[in-house]
Amino acid sequence: MTHLTPLPDNRGYYGVFGGAFVPEILHSNVENLENAFKTYAFTDEFNREFRTLLRDYVGRPSPLYRADALCQRYNTNIYLKREDLNHTGAHKINNAIGSAMLAKRMGKHRIIAETGAGQHGVATATVCALMGLECVVYMGATDVERQRPNVERMKMLGAKVVAVHSGNSTLKDATNEAIRDWCCNPADTFYIIGSTVGPHPYPEMVAHFQSVISEEIKVQLLGHTGKETPDAIIACVGGGSNAAGAFYHFISEPDVRLIVAEAAGLGINTNMSAATIKLGSEGIIHGSRTLLMQTDDGQIKEPYSISAGLDYPGVGPLQAHLATVGRTEVIPVTDNEAVAAGYRLTRDEGIIPALESAHALAVLEKIKFDPNQTIVVNLSGRGDKDLANYLSHNPDLK
């Protein structure tokens, strides 16, 4: 296996994936961003502010919770990394804070973002309110409908939400619009991307800000079990940022199994799926070379998943690389399997997970672990935003 680190090479490549494929007008933006990231993000001054906000504003460290009922159900040792307990309800806030801090240091006062489930939009609108920045959020019209509560939160926070009606009006289309905006306003606008996708340095930068998740898991596991490393970590993958954060400090530890759940929608053979790693082929989307779902002549296929946060035809270059070299195991999970897993966690533990995170939980039904093993599931977010969706599905509970 090659390149078993979470970092890309200095051109932004993870193996054959990554790079920065942007229109001419954005070249200097992407370059300036990389310089700013390298200049500011590793200083003591930056880290002191970042860590203080993560602790006092986000509520970190998020707990690592031993889920006894799940341990019984699956006859192994299961710990949930509770990113659902973060302020605004998901891991997205970690990156939104780090990115907005960078924007301020670059003297940019207008923030744009794209959002699918609305979690990144809410996190960005929240941080903009906190830091006094103007905020515009692009969101597919379909997602505006299915994620109402988050749209209302963004508006209350003072953000302008722009509904996008192109394509099938989901995350891909919102991202296209955000990139278009950035091209028109390269001087005063900072684009906060919500996942480990987009042109270099975004995947590296977002993974860096999310890496606090695995940093904490190490310390917390040592406390729980006397050992820093688990036998396996499970995370769902849309663009790959919560997985990148949960895996970051374990990627170079070959004894830790890294397992990703991707959204199979109605099933990977149905044409109604977002299982990008299983079904995708190499191509370029939103500024980076990665795996994406496309037709033989290179047209992007419309993805489908019940979960707005996983409904994306691409995947970040780090996840594409880790899967391609065999470092991660990729498990497709259908809508029904995810909904059932969400209900199971709710009834077993009294925790309503985001539908995205429910995909990771469903892996426990598919892989049998030994009774003495330690498994960490990254619970990327909470399910308040998904209530209507859960209630309209009849779970197939075993």
Ligand SMILES: *Cc1c(COP(=O)(O)O)cnc(C)c1O
């Ligand atoms: C956005 C989101 C995801 C998917 O994005 P990644 O970048 O793959 O983590 C997963 N879970 C939740 C709760 C989300 O909001």
